Amino acid sequence: KDSLCGKSIAFTATLSSSLGTFISIAAQFLSCIAMLKGLFPLSSSAASLIAGFSIIGFIAAGGLKSFSTLGGAKIVLLYFVLIACFVMAVLNGGTVSFVASRLDLNPWFNPFGRGFVPEIGYLTSMIVGVFTTQIYIQALAAAKDSQTARKGAFASALLMPPMGLLGTWIGLTVRAKGIEMRPDEVLSWFIIDSFPPLLGGIIWGGILITVIGCASGLILGVSTNIAKNLVPEKFMEKNADKEVLIHRLIIGALVAAAAAAGVTGAGSMILEWSYLSMGLRGAGTFLPFIVAVLRPNSLSPKWALASSAAGLSGTLIWAFASLPGDPLFAGLGVSALCVLAGIRVRKNYI
Numbered sequence: 446k447d448s449l450c451g452k453s454i455a456f457t458a459t460l461s462s463s464l465g466t467f468i469s470i471a472a473q474f475l476s477c478i479a480m481l482k483g484l485f486p487l488s489s490s491a492a493s494l495i496a497g498f499s500i501i502g503f504i505a506a507g508g509l510k511s512f513s514t515l516g517g518a519k520i521v522l523l524y525f526v527l528i529a530c531f532v533m534a535v536l537n538g539g540t541v542s543f544v545a546s547r548l549d550l551n552p553w554f555n556p557f558g559r560g561f562v563p564e565i566g567y568l569t570s571m572i573v574g575v576f577t578t579q580i581y582i583q584a585l586a587a588a589k590d591s592q593t594a595r596k597g598a599f600a601s602a603l604l605m606p607p608m609g610l611l612g613t614w615i616g617l618t619v620r621a622k623g624i625e626m627r628p629d630e631v632l633s634w635f636i637i638d639s640f641p642p643l644l645g646g647i648i649w650g651g652i653l654i655t656v657i658g659c660a661s662g663l664i665l666g667v668s669t670n671i672a673k674n675l676v677p678e679k680f681m682e683k684n685a686d687k688e689v690l691i692h693r694l695i696i697g698a699l700v701a702a703a704a705a706a707g708v709t710g711a712g713s714m715i716l717e718w719s720y721l722s723m724g725l726r727g728a729g730t731f732l733p734f735i736v737a738v739l740r741p742n743s744l745s746p747k748w749a750l751a752s753s754a755a756g757l758s759g760t761l762i763w764a765f766a767s768l769p770g771d772p773l774f775a776g777l778g779v780s781a782l783c784v785l786a787g788i789r790v791r792k793n794y795i
Contacts, residue, residue: 454746457753458730459674462579464757465726466667467703472718473660474707475629479715480653483633489711496657497704503661504696519658520604522651527611529648533639539618547621566771567720573731573777574723579666627712660703668695728776729757732784740788748787756780 477496478489487495545554552558575581588594619631626634632652636645672681672692684691710718733749744752760776768775 454733454750454753455674457750457757458733459670461729461753461757462577462726463667463670463675465574465722465724466578466663467699468718468722468725470660470663470667470699470703471706471710472715472722473656473663474703475710475713475715475718476656477653477660478707478711479629480633480649480656483630484637484649489708493704493707493711496660496707497700499657500660500664500700501696503657504665519655522655523608526648526652527608527615530615530635530639531611534615534618534635537618537639539614539621544614544617544621547623548617553617553620562770566724566773569771569777570720570724570727570773573727573773577727577730577734578723579670580662628714628716629712664696664699664703667699668692671695724760724771724773724776725757728760728773729753729780732756732777732780736784736788743791744784744787745791748783748790752780752783752787755783 474493474496477499478492481487481492481495482489485492548554557564585594585598588597615635616628616631619626619635624634633649636649639645640648669692672688672695676691681688681691730753733744733752736744737749756776756779758776759779760772763770763772763775
């Protein structure tokens, strides 16, 4: 609300959210490229082009209606796929005793296997990203009552961890067998290697449709935010009769940019892109958002804007300067200083 944070913070919040979500869209392209290349003899550019046209087709065919329908089926589909892959991994020798005997405790079973600071950085990125991502907040805000919102949040908290554990175990069994390949190639290889062609094709196609649907939903959300909060209001009012065209151009630009990013980052760790996405979303909005919820009116609009801009700028500058440590911590630190200063000034003024 304007009375709590001021309208000006909408720009930095939208910019932060859009940058982070764009990275997530690029990660979906990386997934599409990896899956297509795992089954067909395609270059990264060709696979990215196919993914881009598929996403545009998905949006044109149904838009948000298709995305909402997919959302309900996605959890069921992913659970089916992961449980099926887990069962096949165990049947093919990937038991607990086998994996434990082949892999060392560190780093494979150590939660901080890549180092304490990097892992804490990934955890922090996930926390601030979930708190400030529009779709998560909107799901709670749109619930019919607070009890339904609590049940939804609790159900989500129960459903998500098993999916991660199942996927992790599948990857560990492949590693335990001494098979060396890029992380983004493992899933396609495992499906082709472990399932009969018909069942494997159904599983592969279901996952690809899910990825394309997720990318489509993210693109629709970002394009709406850009049109509503980043494009000047006067320009939109002047071209009100061309609003649909403007939205289409923004969608086309996002798809093209994400496709190019996917080609550039092909072969990289997709999860790293996801953590980066979450961190960018929360760097400029997490602390002002928390203060607005827990202590309304304790931060003036000017200081809320300063905290948001400082958080996003600090994260980006730290990253581009290649300074040691996680850039998110630098951004949150600068944002926290602005929040503390703003609260202190507000108290003295009152």
